[in-house]
Amino acid sequence: MTSIERTAYPRFKRLITAHELHLFFAPSRDEVEWAAGRTDCDEHLLAQLLALIQAVALRKQGFTIRQIQPHLLIKEGKRKGKNPSVGAISQALQAHDAEN
Structure with a gap:
């Protein structure tokens, strides 16, 4: 078997502190607002925040909006099981950029 050092899998430290979790993964006040x-409810708020955070992270990795779209999935409502539109993703990222 190939040693871990020779694979594409990075090593992560075993413990992540609460401070590190907050620093890297907590949404900003502007994002929450x-x-x-x-x-209209807390469940949807969490879903919106997670989608925004995922879209921002993928964009930082060099993904285009069209490449980001398949990674996001609408969980409830009329469009349940579908991806958000490219326009909706673009609008969300523009609002995020304007506030940061």
Whole structure:
């Protein structure tokens, strides 16, 4: 078997501190306010925030909006099981950029 050093899998430290989790993964106030303005309940707020955070992370990795679209999935409502439109993703990322 190939040793871990010779594979494409990075090594992560075993423990991540609460500070590190907050620093790298907590949404900003602006992100929470943006998502709250687009939702009507806490479940949808969480879904909006997770989708925004995922879209921002994928864009930072060099993905285009069209490449980001298949990674996002609408969980409830009329469009359940479908991907958000390219326009909706673009609008969300533009709002995120304007606030940061």
